[in-house]
Amino acid sequence: MKKNSIKKQFPILQQKINGKPVIYLDSAATTQKPQCVIDSLSEYYTEYNSNIHRSSHKLSQKATSKWIEAHKVVADFLNAGTYEEIIFTRNCTEGINLFVNTYAKQNLQKGDIVVLTEMEHHSNIVPWLMLQKEVGFDIEYIPVKDNYKLDIKWYEELIKKEKDRVKIVSIIHLSNVLGIVNDIKKITELGHSIGAVVLIDAAQSVARLPIDVQDIGCDALVFSGHKIYGPTGSGCIYIKKEILEELPPYMGGGEMIKEVNRKSFTLNGLPWRFEAGTPDIADGIALAVAISWFKETIKNIGGYEVLIQHEKNLISRFISKFEGLDWFKLFGKRERIGVISFNLEGFSFMGCKKETLESNDQGKKILDFISSRGLCIRDGFHCAQPLHTRFSIGPTMRVSVGIYTDERDIDRAVQIIKQGVLRTM
Numbered sequence: 001m002k003k004n005s006i007k008k009q010f011p012i013l014q015q016k017i018n019g020k021p022v023i024y025l026d027s028a029a030t031t032q033k034p035q036c037v038i039d040s041l042s043e044y045y046t047e048y049n050s051n052i053h054r055s056s057h058k059l060s061q062k063a064t065s066k067w068i069e070a071h072k073v074v075a076d077f078l079n080a081g082t083y084e085e086i087i088f089t090r091n092c093t094e095g096i097n098l099f100v101n102t103y104a105k106q107n108l109q110k111g112d113i114v115v116l117t118e119m120e121h122h123s124n125i126v127p128w129l130m131l132q133k134e135v136g137f138d139i140e141y142i143p144v145k146d147n148y149k150l151d152i153k154w155y156e157e158l159i160k161k162e163k164d165r166v167k168i169v170s171i172i173h174l175s176n177v178l179g180i181v182n183d184i185k186k187i188t189e190l191g192h193s194i195g196a197v198v199l200i201d202a203a204q205s206v207a208r209l210p211i212d213v214q215d216i217g218c219d220a221l222v223f224s225g226h227k228i229y230g231p232t233g234s235g236c237i238y239i240k241k242e243i244l245e246e247l248p249p250y251m252g253g254g255e256m257i258k259e260v261n262r263k264s265f266t267l268n269g270l271p272w273r274f275e276a277g278t279p280d281i282a283d284g285i286a287l288a289v290a291i292s293w294f295k296e297t298i299k300n301i302g303g304y305e306v307l308i309q310h311e312k313n314l315i316s317r318f319i320s321k322f323e324g325l326d327w328f329k330l331f332g333k334r335e336r337i338g339v340i341s342f343n344l345e346g347f348s349f350m351g352c353k354k355e356t357l358e359s360n361d362q363g364k365k366i367l368d369f370i371s372s373r374g375l376c377i378r379d380g381f382h383c384a385q386p387l388h389t390r391f392s393i394g395p396t397m398r399v400s401v402g403i404y405t406d407e408r409d410i411d412r413a414v415q416i417i418k419q420g421v422l423r424t425m
């Protein structure tokens, strides 16, 4: 894989922090943006900034056609049946909230079951807990086994035992903590066998694995644009047309309607009826640029297999450099994609839970040391607190790779972490 030619396209990665080259290993939180995406944002604001679907002037016509085109690019990328199945959102979280507050709210009743997993991101737990308070359905979590895989037997039994009650299955494709890929095709098939509807959280997989919604067979799928080299403020939910056609609107306002009078309104066509108000136009258009860039780059490196192998090699390189050091505690299996979560014995990190947890002095010192050396990694629960609780561990450190990560990044990161441990122990 010609890593350097990819890295060169990312201006932020050419920077220095405290005179040291930036080593960006936080791509699971957000990816960096290639120059073509940055150019697209600047082009929109310098050349055709205007609102979409409304004015008939030239600028608006251009923005509107780019907006529609962007939906087509995403539809093609996911292999959706039509762009009408693609609703642009600000991120993955908004997509899940849309699904919960439309499909789930309309269809769930007290006594029904929604199936999640113990490895979900908070974005795929909290919206369900919020609706549960209103409706009173039950939530069951597919357990994560001691070998970090989902307990599919448990799920099969639940499906058999509760076939009349399980109505929705909502699961993560690739864990943002364990780097484990779940068999979403099988989970979808099992869900469908009893008539349940299946939503997939593809936040981490979208930039790492091929996604084909027709092949998976899922009813809905969400992702964030900023995790696939696109801008923040962009994302998408795919929903099968036959389901989408029956859904109540999510937010009310301009552009989601055809006509309005004092007492009622009629709905616009798909997908616009789910995109109320002025959307993040520049970001949505740049998302399509990011996806086209990503597809082209995957083609140039020789396909997804090459990217997957590249990530596996980097991960294995990182883990093997800590072999035999008993203070390095890997969270999860060695075989993984995208992310490596681990603990350093004697160090504790507060992550994003500043109010409830305290990093110990060593934890604070090593985090300061690491960031002063230009290394960008994350500490915390990675928005997957129930998973950490399941294994009785506190916040972890996480290194995550992207398409631009190379062996040099990994070697430098290992060196900095080891130096940090030696200095602060």
Ligand SMILES: Cc1ncc(COP(=O)(O)O)c(C=O)c1O
Residues within 6 Å of the ligand: 028, 029, 091, 092, 093, 094, 121, 123, 124, 172, 174, 175, 176, 201, 203, 204, 224, 383
């Ligand atoms: C697996 C998973 N799901 C959902 C999300 C939420 O994404 P966003 O914050 O962009 O909505 C993330 C973000 O880290 C994630 O990793």
